[in-house]
Amino acid sequence: MRILITGGAGFIGSNFVRRLLLGAYPWFGRFEVVVLDKLTYAGNLANLAPVIDDPRLDFVRGDLCDTGLVDKVMRGVNTVVHFAAESHVDRSIDGGLAFVTTNIVGGYVLFDAARRHGADACVAVSTDEVYGSIDSGSWPEDHPLDPTSPYSASKASSDLLALSLHRTHGAPVTIVRSSNNYGPYQYPEKVIPLFVTNLLDGRKVPLYGDGGNVREWTHVDDHCRGIALAAHKGRAGEVYNIGSGHTLSNLELTDALLRLTGNDRSMVEPVADRKGHDRRYSVDFGKITAELGYRPEIPFADGLAGTVQWYAENRAWWEPLRRATV
Numbered sequence: 001m002r003i004l005i006t007g008g009a010g011f012i013g014s015n016f017v018r019r020l021l022l023g024a025y026p027w028f029g030r031f032e033v034v035v036l037d038k039l040t041y042a043g044n045l046a047n048l049a050p051v052i053d054d055p056r057l058d059f060v061r062g063d064l065c066d067t068g069l070v071d072k073v074m075r076g077v078n079t080v081v082h083f084a085a086e087s088h089v090d091r092s093i094d095g096g097l098a099f100v101t102t103n104i105v106g107g108y109v110l111f112d113a114a115r116r117h118g119a120d121a122c123v124a125v126s127t128d129e130v131y132g133s134i135d136s137g138s139w140p141e142d143h144p145l146d147p148t149s150p151y152s153a154s155k156a157s158s159d160l161l162a163l164s165l166h167r168t169h170g171a172p173v174t175i176v177r178s179s180n181n182y183g184p185y186q187y188p189e190k191v192i193p194l195f196v197t198n199l200l201d202g203r204k205v206p207l208y209g210d211g212g213n214v215r216e217w218t219h220v221d222d223h224c225r226g227i228a229l230a231a232h233k234g235r236a237g238e239v240y241n242i243g244s245g246h247t248l249s250n251l252e253l254t255d256a257l258l259r260l261t262g263n264d265r266s267m268v269e270p271v272a273d274r275k276g277h278d279r280r281y282s283v284d285f286g287k288i289t290a291e292l293g294y295r296p297e298i299p300f301a302d303g304l305a306g307t308v309q310w311y312a313e314n315r316a317w318w319e320p321l322r323r324a325t326v
């Protein structure tokens with residue numbers, strides 16, 4: 001069994017690679033892994049440090065849009081897990097071209113190569129943001145796509161291309177759409193690691209707008225288990241939402257982080273709202289629960305406390321990244 005993982009040096013991809021190599025998904029049996037990653041600002045080989053010497057792991061630095069390279073790494077691959085993306089909404093608002101290139105063009109190159117090379121399964125890691133904002137309740141998989149940001153529009157485009165290749169050519173693509181992830185090794189531009197590292201450094205946290213925007217927080221380990229189940233027994237041409245059911249407003253999240261770091265509201269700096277800021281996300285993950293046996297296992301309070309502790313204990317990982325962006 002040969003598994004190709006794109007974006008395996010990023011936050012979620014590296015978590016998946018580490019857990020796969022450490023034996024968290026025994027249903028894959030004996031396998032070897034090839035990681036294809038461009039190592040953009042968000043990719044970091046340090047994320048793979050715990051497993052980098054594993055003889056089953058082969059790392060290839062390269063671009064998803066390089067058709068020749070993708071054809072080369074795809075040879076002999078049975079299963080593809082596609083994480084590589086430009087992933088930060090604020091960056092897509094500042095300039096969306098890299099999102100179009102990597103997420104749409106790169107996605108197409110990969111899905112098409114997977115089918116031409118006869119891969120058995122290809123999981124495309126998408127996002128709940130493709131459904132757009134929801135005032136109450138939770139989106140099911142068949143809700144019409146209504147993306148707001150250039151990021152979410154590029155992910156929706158990639159999803160549509162994947163499904164079109166399935167319908168046209170029988171490409172073995174399965175889509176998973178998770179809610180917001182959190183956990184160790186998340187680049188400190190996303191709200192949780194940004195706020196935690198600011199607070200650990202005695203700096204205020206920039207809360208957008210009225211702080212009332214709501215997100216559903218899924219621990220990265222839960223998300224990765226859902227992805228591994230989808231890669232093992234998900235149906236091609238299907239979409240599976242992944243979530244935790246744990247929604248909270250950004251202000252509630254901020255209060256929890258202030259508590260965990262021993263701070264109070266004086267450390268909150270209200271700032272201008274994000275343009276086109278989706279008010280609320282929430283996914284219905286009943287389908288993956290019923291079909292594949294997925295269940296979120298990590299209670300939010302435990303996951304968040306563990307995440308804060310990880311950042312407190314791993315300054316050597318995030319300080320260089322903060323210096324590069326501040």
Ligand code: NAD
Nearest residue numbers: 007009010011012038039040042043063064084085087181
């Ligand atoms: P990330 O930004 O931490 O990592 C992205 C990785 O992709 C990096 O290692 C980067 O070097 C690599 N990459 C970027 N462009 C590339 C290219 N052209 N060719 C090869 N590699 C390239 O992202 P993440 O948060 O780990 O997200 C992984 C996936 O999960 C993305 O597809 C994202 O849309 C999706 N997702 C993320 C979340 C979340 O909360 N972070 C939630 C749902 C879905």
Ligand code: TDX
Nearest residue numbers: 087088089127129180189190191192206207208213250
């Ligand atoms: O400085 C900030 N202040 C703030 O109030 C930042 C960076 C964010 N926020 C708010 C905006 C959002 O309502 O926090 C919320 C979460 O923001 P992000 O961490 O940027 O995540 P989000 O925009 O929800 O998108 C994330 O989840 C879905 C990931 O970045 C995407 O890749 C994923 O698809």
